[in-house]
Amino acid sequence: MDALERYEPIVDDYAAFREACERPLPSVVRANGIKADPDRAAAALEDEGVTVTRRAWNPSILEVDTDKPGNTWPYFHGWIHGQEEVSAIPARVLDPEPGDAVWDACAAPGSKTTQLADLLDDAGLLMANDDNLGRLSALRSNAERLGATCVAVTNEDARRFTADGFGIDAFDAVLADVPCTCEGTIRKNADALDTVGREASLNIAALQTDILRRAIRLTREGGTVVYSTCTFAPEENEGVIDRVLDDEPVALVDFDVDLAHSPGLTAWNGETYDGSLTRAKRFYPHQNDTGGFFCAKLEVGA
Amino acid sequence: MENTSHRFERLPASADERDVEGRATREAVLSYWTDRFGVPRDVLAPYTFWEKGAGKIWIAASDVPDGLEVESLGMTFLRTRQEHWKPTTNAAQRFGRHATRNVIDLSPADARAFVAGEDREVEWDGDWGYLIAAHEIADGAADEAREDADRAGAESSARREPLGVGLYLHGELRSMIPKGRRREL
The missing domain is CATH 2.30.130.60 (Archaeosine Trna-guanine Transglycosylase; Chain: A, domain 4)
Structure with a gap:
């Protein structure tokens, strides 16, 4: 049995799903509003002979007909950043306000961090943490190239992260884009499925649960936590959230993303999950010609 | 006091408040950008300025407590403690x-x-x-x-x-x- 076969019962049009997973991803960049508006970035790319297709759901997302957007003037100027389309979902769902205190718990290499900085109008405090020192250099150089000044980078274990010392009591918004088995990246990483499976998912779910709990506990009452992964595995998605719903003061809330998707699951592999998990969204590769993604929005203190 | 390279230390507002030898002041940083490049003071006035690493000045949108031991705070902005100060590429952009x-x-x-x-x-x-x-x-x-x-x-x-x-x-x-x-x- 291959690694994706177990999803046949939950994926609509399973054949199209498998077929999409075989195809390479379109080349997509995000325009960085800190340094240029998307119109100017698109115009500069077109001037270099790159055809740009805008995405209706998010005007900052540009599909480009080049494999090397990094070798363009807009990239050099920090106007664009290579970011897979579905990876741009969670920051939009978190939707922080300028001036907010925000924690990005697992931030490297910084695509979502810099998108959050853009949504903050680069005003506020965005703590970007990652426990992997090697990946922090990419996070730092991306943040600098994109001109973000509201980002502070830390190198801690997210499970033990504390806001003490930063002059804030609690965060207004937290992104928990947790480490996962990355099954949804199969279209760009051919070996993405080599080590996945129910066992691997159950193993990493303990870490994911601890990070999500930490995110909730560091968020003020009425604040927002977005939980996301790039995997299909329910053990790492609905299963993790179902566990924290039991004993943390948090509730799933509805959100809109103008992309085709499927609702979160309420049953899997003989287990049932809280009914509110239908408020989470699953994005499958064949639905929007993207990678795979899972995203849930939680309100703290509810 | 000496410059400590592992913490972000706030630039003193002016020379009167300086207690770390050779440290650039906020006033001098703002004046440098105005005098050298004509950047209006109000462009940089909302930001905070920090030294971490000898002569390395960082610019941040956030006002955080002094002395943070973090990997980075905002972006590297200006090289000081040398005869001619030098803005970073990213600051210039x-x-x-x-x-x-x-x-x-x-x-x-x-x-x-x-x-x-x-x-x-x-x-x-x-x-x-x-x-x-x-x-x-x-x-x-x-x-x-x-x-x-x-x-x-x-x-x-x-x-x-x-x-x-x-x-x-x-x-x-x-x-x-x-x-x-x-x-x-």
Whole structure:
């Protein structure tokens, strides 16, 4: 049995799903509003002979007909950043306000961090943490190239992260884009499925649960936590959230993303999950010609 | 007190408040950008400034407690503790749009050489030293930056965009683009 076969019962049009997973991803960049508006970035790319297709759901997302957007003037100027389309979902769902205190718990290499900085109008405090020192250099150089000044980078274990010392009591918004088995990246990483499976998912779910709990506990009452992964595995998605719903003061809330998707699951592999998990969204590769993604929005203190 | 390289220490407002020898002051940093590049003080006034690493000045949108031991705070902004201060590439890109003097406009060929890290003979009849190098690209430069230029009576263009910092000496512009940021375009 291959690694994706177990999803046949939950994926609509399973054949199209498998077929999409075989195809390479379109080349997509995000325009960085800190340094240029998307119109100017698109115009500069077109001037270099790159055809740009805008995405209706998010005007900052540009599909480009080049494999090397990094070798363009807009990239050099920090106007664009290579970011897979579905990876741009969670920051939009978190939707922080300028001036907010925000924690990005697992931030490297910084695509979502810099998108959050853009949504903050680069005003506020965005703590970007990652426990992997090697990946922090990419996070730092991306943040600098994109001109973000509201980002502070830390190198801690997210499970033990504390806001003490930063002059804030609690965060207004937290992104928990947790480490996962990355099954949804199969279209760009051919070996993405080599080590996945129910066992691997159950193993990493303990870490994911601890990070999500930490995110909730560091968020003020009425604040927002977005939980996301790039995997299909329910053990790492609905299963993790179902566990924290039991004993943390948090509730799933509805959100809109103008992309085709499927609702979160309420049953899997003989287990049932809280009914509110239908408020989470699953994005499958064949639905929007993207990678795979899972995203849930939680309100703290509810 | 000495500069401690592992913590972010706030720049003193002015020389009167300085208790770390040789540390740049906030006043001097703002004045440098105004005097050297004509960047209006109100552009940089909302930011906080920090030293971490000898002479390395960081700019941050956030006001956080003094002495944080974090990996980075905002972006590296300016190299001080040397005779001629030097803005970083990323600072020039982010704030250089507001510059109204000591900006050298490069031809397309010179701009490509500059971002590839090459030194070029370029005509320039202004000051020697560190300049902001710029070129023209698709228009749409922010209105605020053009207003700064208009106020200063300086040349402005909706197409002008800063590339980084060059060192102009003896008829030659030396590219200061760091290796990791260079591109063959």
